[in-house]
Amino acid sequence: MEIRVRCGCGESSCPEWAVVELQGVVQPQASFAGDIRGLHIGRLCSAPSPSATSKAGYTFTVGYHELAGTKVTLKKPLLVLRKKKVGGGGVGDQEPPAEVELEVIGIIRHKILFKDRPKALISKPATKEKKTVQPAED
Amino acid sequence: MDAEMEVAGTQPEIEWDGGGGGADAVLGLAPAGASVSLCYHQAFGPHNDIVLLEAGDDLLPDLLQGRVTVRGRPDEEAVLCTPSATYSMKFVGTSNSVFLIPPGEPSASCLRPDHTKGDANAADAVAAAIKLAPGSIELVRTAPRLDKLRSLLRERPYVLDEDLGDGLQHKKGLYTWKDLCNRIQASDGELLDGLNTLSAVEMDGFWRTVEVNSVNTILDVILHNSVLHDWSLNAMPETDVLSVMESDGFAHKIVTHCLNRFGKKVEQETRSFWSLDEKLVCLQFARKVLGAGKMKLANFMDKWERSIPSGMHADLQMLEGEVLFEKLGAETWVHAFSVADLPLTPADRFAALFRERVKWEWKDLQPYIRDLRVPGVSSEGLLIKYTRRTQPSSEAEPIFTAR
Secondary structure, three states: EEEEEEEEOOOOOOOEEEEEEEEEEOOHHHHHOOOOOOOEEEEEOOOOOOOOOOOOOEEEOOOOOOEEEEEEEEEEEEEEEEEEOOOOOOOOOOOOOOOEEEEEEEEEEEEEEEOOOEEEOOOOOOOEEEOOOOOOOO | OOHHHHHHHHOOOOOOOOOOHHHHHOOOOOOOOEEEEEEEEEOOOOOOOEEEEEEEOOHHHHHHHOOOOOOOOOOOOOOEEEOOOEEEEEEEOOOOOOEEOOOOOOOOOOOOOOOOOOOOOOOOEEEOEEEOOOOEEEEEEEOOOOOHHHHHHOOOOOOOOOOOOHHHHHOOOOEEEEHHHHHHOOOOOHHHHHHHHOOOEOOOOOOEOOHHHHHHHHHHHHHHHHHHHOOOOOOHHHHHHHHHHHHHHHOOOHHHHHHHHHHHEEEOOOEEEEEEHHHHHHHHHHHHHHHHHHHHHHHHHHHHHHHHHOOOOOOHHHOOOEEEEEEEEEEEEEOOOOHHHOOOOOOHHHHHHHHHOOOOHHHHHHHHHHHEEEEOHHHHHHHHHHEEOOOOOOOOOOOEEEO
């Protein structure tokens, strides 16, 4: 079978998505296991750059953890594709079977990557979110 | 799977319009102290219909202008095809948490754990993640998978004066271009090359190979007519050839196909002429002579020379990659062994070669592997991978055997 890859946006106007990548897993506390939609995760800040030449730094604060990271340009951009069923699927065998299509709905050229060990902000009062971290690869 | 994903999976998916993420707020985060609150989107979920595809800058134009398709049967590993190239698709997972933030206007605020709008920075920009990406699909340039093409087209080769029959029998074993695109994992350009390599012809919408006896018949009649009507074999007038052949009962399409297969067209002012290629014609006669099986070399040369059109000369060089010679006692024997009948994938090709003959000298082996193309691998690389090279002494020819 053949799946077309469509792009409604054209070359110059493909909407850009943002990506925040963490080494580890963000876990809402058990009391929120019900529905996390709309729930705040953390605060992403751009750190003031100490000099004009140093890389733009970012901090991401989740619960009482503070992560430090940088903006990375992807060597190869990523396209965001969405699978869609198109047409057909109607009653009776005269209808063509439903076809699958892939649509390009965005492009990702950069990501903000946090890969250093988080710093614990012990002085801040404990909030309801906590972050568990996988052991960092040394 | 982390708790978050399990939780999201049990919720009914909320309709999502593709936006509402506020990506610009993150992308445009100005240096020196600006901040953004990152939340789970109102429609956060597994969204298994969203995938990430790694696309090098060379592929972006084709991808963004709708010139790309994914081809393959459900039981095959999918490939991505641009108009001229084929790529295997490999999913590469990640153990990191990759939050995908779509573009569009984000909702005004997100829910804090204590159901307040948070600290004094309620005026913070908000961004929302729609899903966690488990990984992305990488593309690796790969050779088109054309072996299936040959077996499909051999199901029902075109035969002169064939009667295709009616009803279901009519279509069985017959493939249109679209049928082939659905079944063969190759780009359009590579598929067309594959069809040309098989000397296939499109008739009544179906791509067909032509059965060998039919090919020989048509060629014989063309040559016979060229004697009869005094056409020079390197300047046969197209209109005359087609009309004479038509009155002999041969359709234009199949005659043109044969002319194309054994020669080339030459345009001269207002008229078109066909020039037959000596090597291709002689090769066809050699194949015909060897159709019965192996022969003594002297016997073969005699029969071959007597069968070719007058004015043409038989030369053993023409038979490279088409025949093999072997010494049995004092005699040299020859039999047909055509590279065109061998598999296209390197592993299968070498297996077939070593089944035919355990040891190969380079001069014999080379014509049978020079058409192998694997992106990123040289022919030396293929030899290293699939053969064992031995050299009895420094003056002797190297010998290749199976690894």
